[in-house]
Amino acid sequence: MTQQVLFYIFAALITLCSIGVITVRNPVTAAMYLVSDLFLLAGIYAMMQAHFVAAIQILVYAGAIVVLFIFVIMLLNLGPEARQRLKIPAPELAVLVITTIAFIGVAIMMTNGQPTVPVGALTPKAVQAAGGNTYVVGMVLFTKYLWPFELSSMLILLATIASVVIAKKDKAKAVKSTRKEQTLTSPAASSDCVEAAAPASLSNGKVVHGTR
Amino acid sequence: MGLDGQGLATDAATVQVIATIIKFVIIFILCMQVPPLMVWVERRAPALMQRRKGPNRVGIGKWRLYGLMQSLADAIKLIFKEEVVPEGANRAFYHIAPIFAVFPAFLIACAIPYGHTMQLFGYTIPLSIVDIDVGFLFIFAFSSLAVYGVTLAGWASNSKYSLLGALRASAQMISYEIPLGLSLIPIVLIFGTLDLNQIVVAQSAWIWKWGVIKAPISFLIFLICMFAETNRAPFDLAEGESELVAGFHTEFNSAKFAAFFLAEYVSMFILSLLAATIFFGGWQIPFVPYHALLVVTGGLTWLASLIGFVVLILKACFFMFLYVWVRWTLPRFRYDQLMSLGWKFMLPLGLANVFITAVVVAAIQFG
């Protein structure tokens, strides 16, 4: 009963925050709505006894990915989007709406009669007896899914190298831009100071070149 | 919901909820007392270290109390200052940013065990506000939210000092979060659980079983990252007075500045509590096991838990003094030195630590 009420509260808030993410014009505000979405989702996961996933959601998604978004928005100094006439062509909109309603209908029909109590091995008592949610997830992760786990570590390494390489400044342009930035003007004004904005200048005005 | 003879609710869930609320209020009040005291320590201790006297003039009537009244005067001044919102500042985030700075610290305070589980009126009451089995992950998760307060504060202020300070401070905080987490993984490996309650119980009263002896490198990394996470010396370039005016909280005055101030000192206190819990045995009294303590207190679990609580606070106070001591002793890092220390030294050291600990634990367990 309390779970149902809690779920409806969470669902209403998530819907509002999702609509907020796609409608607000200021990117940082949209990022904050995304953070609240992620928090509410973590609350739903915790309600479903998936504590590990809830903690990872806040730790990685809300605590790292969205921070990355906000960093980039700040570095690029993005202002609010211009208000625009939203021209949604009628056929596309109709297809979208019909598909959504159909999917919801199919989902409800297919899951009618699904259990309303946890089945089999996943009752909270069984999980607690086995050592807690993290323990059982860890057991599955390191036995059945060991190969994808190791592959995902390679993926993270790849992504790190790729993002460093893609966002690196050209060497020739870097020399020009450090000469331009002997005095600190507006840190976010020039689009070239993505790297120099972070270490910027020491107290005597000299610019420290960022890459070491 | 049943009622006993005196009309008190005996439903266990209700009692737990009431106990949680009472615990939270007590911890909240405790944490709110920390900033005024720390402000006083921050001025008196270095004064005495530097052979001068700190503030000792402010007093109420004849009560000068060695300068404690200065904190009260500071608090009153901060509350009554005029609040000036900078032109062009993003109003919504300008008002929200201090909240983002303050609440993660109090959330982390919820997961720390303050004493042994006690029996009161027939109910088993655990002495952490939230008794979850993923304590560690909870703490990592909410300490990574502290970055938002800094970033939003700097961005919303529409000032170049604030923006620069915010970028530097948040880059520093996220760089040192990784070694912080990595340094705690060997602890999880050694003690075999994510639950802070069980970790404190496993570190019994014997000092050679404490986290600092079992994982000394972890303690070292954690200590250094503790300083970096709270933007305290020697890692306080982002708010260094001579560099960036006041960094990300330049444009905040009066109550909002007090909020950032509060957030910094409460984060320091919470991280000190965490260091004491994980590495120094938490509420365990050295060489006095819990059953001996129970004998001494005559079987009153609440008294034993209270003594454990006081011991934990004393250990945290040592770390707070360490914070102040290091601040007034070491010069501050330059920003690029700071970043290369975090990424090129702390991170590989943390990884090597995890690897070696894993090998040793596996060897002991299966060898």
Add this chain to the structure above:
Amino acid sequence: MVPVDNYLVLATVMFLCGTLGVLFRRNLIMVLMAIELMLNAVNLVFVAGSQALGNLDGQVMVFFIITVAACEAAVGLAMVIALFRRYGTIDTSFLRMLRG
């Protein structure tokens, strides 16, 4: 326990919001945020499925999806920075070099 179809409906609504965001926002970073929204909707479906089927595979999948989302966000934002440096704008209506 809440019946599974409640979670599916919520996930569909989130996914729909994400899709609309990807299709109709002109700022590239907003598009990336809408993609994150879609990924979160899928996460919700997986965890709900894990609860309904009594299996932990759903939660492990969520772990991997979050990992992949992190990598994709990092690389995507690096590309946004490179694009901004090259073209001075990240408005999708101006970035049409690959159009025929």
